Amino acid sequence: MTDTNKDLSPYVTLVSADGFEFHVRRSAACVSGTIRRMLDVQNNFSEAQSGICHLENLSGIVLEKVVEYFYYNEKHRDSTGVTDMDIPADLCLELLMAADYLDT
Amino acid sequence: MDDEDIQLPALPSTLPDPQLPRLPFSQIKSRKRFIRSEEVTDADILSGSARTSSDPALFSSDETPDAENYAAPKRRKKQTYAGTWWGARMARTRAGSHGLSSDGSSRRGGKRRFTRNFDSGIFMCSDDSNTEPSSDSSFGRELVEEQKRSVRKSFLQQSQSPVRSQPQSPQVVSPQRMRVKQDVTRDSKEDLVLSVIRTCVEQCKEDVDLSNMSxxxxxxxxxxxxxxxxxxxxDLAQFESLVARPRLYLSNNLIREFPTPILELSNLRLLSIRQNKLTRLPPGIRNLTKLETLNISGNRLQHLPVEVLDLMAHHRLSELHSEPNPWMWYSTNHVGNYAPYSTKRRLSYDNKAHRNDMTFDISAGLVAAREQVNEMIAAASTNQPKSSVPRLSELVLRQLSQVNNSKTDLSALLPSDAPPTVTTMLGDLYTAQTEGDRHCACCQRLYINPARRWIEWWRVWVRMAVAENPVSGLHRAHLSSDQTLPFEVGICEACA
Known part of the structure; x- marks a missing residue:
C-alpha cells in the first residue's frame, strides 16, 4: 500500500466521452468528490492503479470547463473577494449535470 | 216342618236387572271423560292459544325480571316540540324523516338531497340566443351536462330496476358537480379581486382593500x-410627489406563500397581511423600500429574513406588527460561536444602531445557529475541505439566474433521464428568482444556496400604531415597544 502511495503520480488523466484527454494535477482533480473516490487506493478501483479516469457522460467541451473550475478552485481556495468564474451560458445546463455527477 | 215349605217370596223384580246397564257407572265414566276434555282446554288456555280476554296468570315461581332477561318496556316516544307550539309540526316531520332515512328507502320525507333545478321551465330569449346555450360559459356548460345526465338517468331507470339505479346516480354525479362549482367560485373570486384592483387604478385610490376575500x-x-x-x-400645492403610495390590505385571507406580484410594488407604503397562513417572508421584500408599516401578525412565521432588518435600519419601515406568530426562540444549546451579522457587514450598524425613531440591539449577543436550516449545508460542506470558492453547481446556478431573465422554469429543458437532484436544483433556482434574489448578508453578492445560514435575535424598538380615543380626544402618540425577533441570515462562501 505504501509502495503504491509513493508511486502515485502527481498528475492524473481525465478522458472525456469523445476521447479528449486532460492531464490534471491530482490535488486539483480531487476537488471533485467522485474523482477523489475513484482515485482513492483504498477503494481499489482500476482508476486508482492506472491514474486514468474515463468520464463517459462528459463531452470534451464540458470537461474542459470542469478542469478550468478545478484549477480555479485550487488557486482561490484561501483567498477572499474572488470574482466568480466566467461560465458560458450555453454550457450552463450541461455543466450543472456534470457538477451533479462529479459532486462538486 | 211346614215352615220349611214356606216358599220364599220371589225376588222382587224390581231388583236391578243384571242385564241393565249400570247407570251410575256409565254416568261417572262419561262425566270423567268430559271433565278430562275440559282439562285439556284449560291447558290450552294456559298456553295462550285460547281466545281469552284476561292476561295469563303470573306466579312467583315464574321468571323474575332480572337484569339479564330484562326487556325495556316499549315506551311510546315522547312528543317533542322544538320551541313554540307552532314549531311542533316541524319537530314531528323531522322525526319522521329520521325514521325513514334509516332504512334507506326513498320514500317521501326521506333524506333531502340538495339538487339545483337547472331547467326552471322559463325560456329567456335574447336577441342572439336562438340556438342552444353557448358552451363556453360555465353555466351553459353545466346546464348541458345536467341535461345529458338527466337523460342518462332516465334511461338507466327504465332499463334497470329503479331500486338499484336510484342510489347509484348521486355518486356518479357528485364529483363533476363539485368541480364545476369550485371553478365557478374561484373564477368569481378572481374576478372580484381584479375588479377591486381596476377600480383602484382607475379612480387613483391609494387604499387597496382585498381583505376578507379568502x-x-x-x-x-x-x-x-x-x-x-x-x-x-x-398635494400639488405642497410640492409632493405625484407618485401614489398605495396601501395594500390583505388581512383575513388564506395566503400561504407570499404573493410575488407584491414585490414589484416598490412604492407600497403599507402592507397588511394580518391573519393569513404565511410561513416565511421572501428576501425580495427588500424591494419595498418605501414601506412604512408592515403588519404580519397572526401568521405562522418562525423567523424573518434579514432584509426586514435592513428595511428598518436603512429605509422607512417604522411600524411592525409582529405578534402573534410562532417565533423561534433561542435555547442555550442552539447558541453557537458565530460572529454577529453586524460585525461582518460593510455598512455596519454596530451592535447598537440608531435611526431617528428606532434602536437596534443584538439581543444580548445571542446569535444562534439553527440546526434544521443548517443541516443540509453542513452535511455538504463537511465532505469537502473548507474553501472560499463556491461549488461548481452553485456557480452555474448563479450564472443561470443572470442569464435567465425571463424567469422561466428551466427544468423543462433538461433531458428526460436527468437526475432528480438537478431538477430540484433548478426548482430552487426558479423559486429564488420568483421571490427575489438572495444576497449575501456580508458582501451583497448574489447567491442561490447560502454557504451558511443562522438565526440572529435582534431587539427592535418599533413604533406602535397611534391610538386615538375619539371620545376623550386623548391622543396617545407613538407608543414604542421593544420586541426581540429572530432574523435569518445567510452568507456566501467567500464570507463564511
Missing part, C-alpha cells in the same frame, strides 16, 4: 397599482 394567490395585474398617479390638487 384569497390564496394574487393576480399579476396587481403590478398595475404601481402606475397610479395622484391627482389631488392639495
Amino acid at each position: 384569497i390564496d394567490t394574487l393576480p399579476a395585474e396587481l403590478r398595475e397599482l404601481a402606475t397610479i398617479v395622484k391627482d389631488d390638487p392639495a
